Amino acid sequence: MPSSAGPSIDTITEGGRVTQVGEGQEADESAPPVMTFGAPTAGEVLAERYELVEHINNDSAGRLVWRGVDVILRRPVAVVLRYPGGDSATEMLQAAVAASRVIHPNLVGVYDAIDEAERAYVVREWVDGQSLRDLAADGPLDPARATAIGNAVASALAAVHATGMVHGNVHPGTVMISDEGRVVLADARTDGADSQENDIRAVGGILYFALTGSWPHAEAPLHGATAGHGRAAIPDAVRDAGGGIAAPRQVRAGVPAYLDDLTMDLLDAEIAPPSSDVLAAELARLDVPAEEEHYLENSGPLRFAADTGEEPSPLAAAGGRKVAVGIAGLLAVALVGLLIGISTLGDKDPQASQSPAPSASAPANDATPAAVAVRKLPVKDVRIIDPDSKNRSEVGGAEKVIDGDEDKGWETETYRDRPNFGNLKKGMGVWIDLGEPHSVKSVQAGLSATGASAQLLAGTTNPPSSPSGDKQLVADYKTPIGQPFEDHDGTTMTFNGFDADTKYRYLLFWITELPPAEGGFKLGVQEITVQGS
Numbered sequence: 001m002p003s004s005a006g007p008s009i010d011t012i013t014e015g016g017r018v019t020q021v022g023e024g025q026e027a028d029e030s031a032p033p034v035m036t037f038g039a040p041t042a043g044e045v046l047a048e049r050y051e052l053v054e055h056i057n058n059d060s061a062g063r064l065v066w067r068g069v070d071v072i073l074r075r076p077v078a079v080v081l082r083y084p085g086g087d088s089a090t091e092m093l094q095a096a097v098a099a100s101r102v103i104h105p106n107l108v109g110v111y112d113a114i115d116e117a118e119r120a121y122v123v124r125e126w127v128d129g130q131s132l133r134d135l136a137a138d139g140p141l142d143p144a145r146a147t148a149i150g151n152a153v154a155s156a157l158a159a160v161h162a163t164g165m166v167h168g169n170v171h172p173g174t175v176m177i178s179d180e181g182r183v184v185l186a187d188a189r190t191d192g193a194d195s196q197e198n199d200i201r202a203v204g205g206i207l208y209f210a211l212t213g214s215w216p217h218a219e220a221p222l223h224g225a226t227a228g229h230g231r232a233a234i235p236d237a238v239r240d241a242g243g244g245i246a247a248p249r250q251v252r253a254g255v256p257a258y259l260d261d262l263t264m265d266l267l268d269a270e271i272a273p274p275s276s277d278v279l280a281a282e283l284a285r286l287d288v289p290a291e292e293e294h295y296l297e298n299s300g301p302l303r304f305a306a307d308t309g310e311e312p313s314p315l316a317a318a319g320g321r322k323v324a325v326g327i328a329g330l331l332a333v334a335l336v337g338l339l340i341g342i343s344t345l346g347d348k349d350p351q352a353s354q355s356p357a358p359s360a361s362a363p364a365n366d367a368t369p370a371a372v373a374v375r376k377l378p379v380k381d382v383r384i385i386d387p388d389s390k391n392r393s394e395v396g397g398a399e400k401v402i403d404g405d406e407d408k409g410w411e412t413e414t415y416r417d418r419p420n421f422g423n424l425k426k427g428m429g430v431w432i433d434l435g436e437p438h439s440v441k442s443v444q445a446g447l448s449a450t451g452a453s454a455q456l457l458a459g460t461t462n463p464p465s466s467p468s469g470d471k472q473l474v475a476d477y478k479t480p481i482g483q484p485f486e487d488h489d490g491t492t493m494t495f496n497g498f499d500a501d502t503k504y505r506y507l508l509f510w511i512t513e514l515p516p517a518e519g520g521f522k523l524g525v526q527e528i529t530v531q532g533s
Helices: 086-100 132-138 143-162 196-212 257-267 276-286 294-299 398-402 467-476
Strands: 009-014 017-022 050-058 064-070 075-082 110-115 120-125 129-131 175-178 183-185 381-385 428-438 440-447 453-459 492-495 504-513 524-532
Touching: 050 075, 075 086, 086 110, 086 120, 129 132, 132 175, 132 196, 143 175, 143 183, 143 196, 143 257, 143 276, 143 492, 196 257, 196 276, 257 276, 276 440, 381 398, 381 467, 398 428, 398 524, 428 524, 440 504, 467 504, 504 524
Parallel strands: 017 129
Antiparallel strands: 009 017, 050 064, 064 075, 075 120, 110 120, 129 175, 175 183, 381 428, 428 504, 440 492, 440 524, 453 504
């Protein structure tokens, strides 16, 4: 798998529409000239599939940005072209390939990456909306919306980090908010110059920017743009004589102490940050309706502190940040509160949620419930569901999807003519029995190729493995769970957004469309993992 890399791509708004441009900067008068020889024209169809509709902009690296349409799937796309292709476009194409392998509702979908020697282009999701940088141009956001945006970014990073990759380009220009309220993170880099820890600290920068309208990372605000340079500049944070930044509560009124504390902890180099999935869960807990914020003031946020040999204590009340003693030591994480769940901006895009239970060994008067341990859940049984076949030739090998070996898996036969199993079947699935009901945080399916469509379902019945039994199971499993799967290409599907009050024993990964393969359409399911408690 290629490393996460390449020229980063940023967003600007023209007439209320998001476009995607390069290297964290908007095109301006100083941008290099764009080669016009062989330049595309409106109406041209690339790769016999992507029709160019409107030239939107030229980015600061000289690439052309077009709005287009996928004439096969009839969906709008953004097309970023570079002249020439070949070696000069390698990083851009590598970044696209890496990004296409991670599917998450808070990541911009990458559909295609093509090198035609004279020119290369990346085809990606078209998002109507604006970047966080543009959204905050009219002033800081309210704390609830800032929390929801930080939550979405942390959730996207958790999906990226789960694959071992680094995003490396998290800033207000690559955080996009659609007109429907969906928050998505765009444009990872491929130069390997960053780390997962820096990704997580950048979430602190996103929170700080959303709350104050200024950027706290003066040393590298835009991975290529410097503070105060051109139209892409972001105002620097208010600083004291020693260069220390002012806390959000010092910049504007109305920022809750628990959110102020969390933001400043993430930005403090002397405090080790949590993992991205833990941070996403904490931001989900803090993302509550305004009428419920009072309980957070009493419980405080997740705290990060250096190891002093003593158990960390929670913040007893809002009003003052816990200072780490020294920079060495391990992360001490306390998830405090009644609810861990991932919710989204404007309730448009529900996210993962989970309800922690107090430790059985904790004293009855302990004010800090122990954090629920999220782990890989064991699978008691697995089988292939194939309700529309009588010969049962494809139901063997189900155990390979839970053996921990991503090089081995179960696969369908090759179907001709159409991706919907040749129009012969409604679908096929992998059924999983967790042995007993569990709270589920995420389900991740590793696939053999890009282009598949699937959903995650839940049920309560366990009929026998037979054509009639499979038909009964599919009829009973009508409830989609987890984050609704976006129609994006990729080899890793991540589902989250599970109901906090519901436990699941039986899950069904239900495949409805197969990706192209030699001679037709075919899919392999390499590994399915379930995280929960």
